[in-house]
Amino acid sequence: MKRExxxxxxxxxxLGSCASTKNMVILQHELTRLKADSSLLEKRALNLQNENTxxxxxxxxxxxxxxxxxxxxxxxxxxxxxxxxxxxxxLNHISxxxxxxxxxxxxxxxxxxxxxxxxxxxxLVVKTNSSSISVYVNNKKLFIPNSYKTEYFANEMAQxxxxxxxxxxxxxxxICTYADSSLKVGKDDMPTSAFNKSLVLNKGVIIEDxxxxxxxxxxxxxxxxxxxFPIEFLFQTKKP
Numbered sequence: 001m002k003r004e005x006x007x008x009x010x011x012x013x014x015l016g017s018c019a020s021t022k023n024m025v026i027l028q029h030e031l032t033r034l035k036a037d038s039s040l041l042e043k044r045a046l047n048l049q050n051e052n053t054x055x056x057x058x059x060x061x062x063x064x065x066x067x068x069x070x071x072x073x074x075x076x077x078x079x080x081x082x083x084x085x086x087x088x089x090x091l092n093h094i095s096x097x098x099x100x101x102x103x104x105x106x107x108x109x110x111x112x113x114x115x116x117x118x119x120x121x122x123x124l125v126v127k128t129n130s131s132s133i134s135v136y137v138n139n140k141k142l143f144i145p146n147s148y149k150t151e152y153f154a155n156e157m158a159q160x161x162x163x164x165x166x167x168x169x170x171x172x173x174x175i176c177t178y179a180d181s182s183l184k185v186g187k188d189d190m191p192t193s194a195f196n197k198s199l200v201l202n203k204g205v206i207i208e209d210x211x212x213x214x215x216x217x218x219x220x221x222x223x224x225x226x227x228x229f230p231i232e233f234l235f236q237t238k239k240p
Contacts, residue, residue: 105237108168109133112235115160115167123153125228133171133235136228139182139197146185148200155204161233162208165216171235172215175201179223180230194230195220201231 112133116126124137142154165173177183177194185193198218205216215238223230 105131108171108235108237111168112164115164121228127228131236135233135235137231137233138229139180139231142201142231143185143197148185148196150200150204154201157233158201158204158208161205162214164235165209165214170238172217172238173205174217174219174234174236175205176219176221176232176234177201178221178227178230178232183230191220197231 109128112128112135113126116124116135122138123141124135127134127136137157141151142157143150161173165171175198177198179190179194181190183194183197184190185196188196195218198220202216202218206212209216219234
């Protein structure tokens with residue numbers, strides 16, 4: 001009986017030993033699987049961390065690029081506003097200069113008109129455009145018929161011309177004569193007569209110029225249907 005009991009104990013021990021060995025194998029296998037899963041999870045975690053870092057870097061790059069674009073746009077807008085301001089300033093300066101020029105020229109026109117006021121249109125006519133003032137004078141009242149001798153009216157005109165030049169030194173004077181039959185003297189042809197009469201008028205004006213510093217010139221022009229009289233005293237502003 002005792003022997004049988006020992007045999008049973010040996011058999012139980014062997015069975016227990018087999019069960020423990022089997023469990024050990026199972027546990028070892030499970031441990032190996034858990035280690036593999038842990039390693040895989042660590043790799044996934046590392047990949048996720050890397051991806052997160054990349055996304056953060058990419059987001060920062062996109063944000064910086066967006067900020068750079070905004071800054072570029074702000075700079076462009078600031079530059080554009082500056083250019084617009086400069087252009088507006090130049091336009092305003094040009095506009096103010098133009099207004100000033102118009103006012104100045106109108107002042108000159110008023111002065112010339114005032115100097116030659118009181119004459120009938122058969123004696124002289126004053127005409128103005130955007131840049132000059134013309135006094136057209138009846139040559140028959142300036143010269144004795146068929147001669148180069150001047151009437152008293154020519155001396156009067158010379159004095160008035162010099163008054164204008166003295167009062168408005170920014171003006172120059174040109175004595176213009178047009179080839180016209182009324183300018184013919186004796187047997188002289190019209191161009192010669194017109195030129196000689198221009199010289200005579202110029203001499204009369206120069207005599208009135210006591211300081212001899214006025215800009216006076218002679219211009220000979222072909223006959224035109226748009227003039228009032230063949231003698232024109234042309235006032236223009238001096239070129240800067």
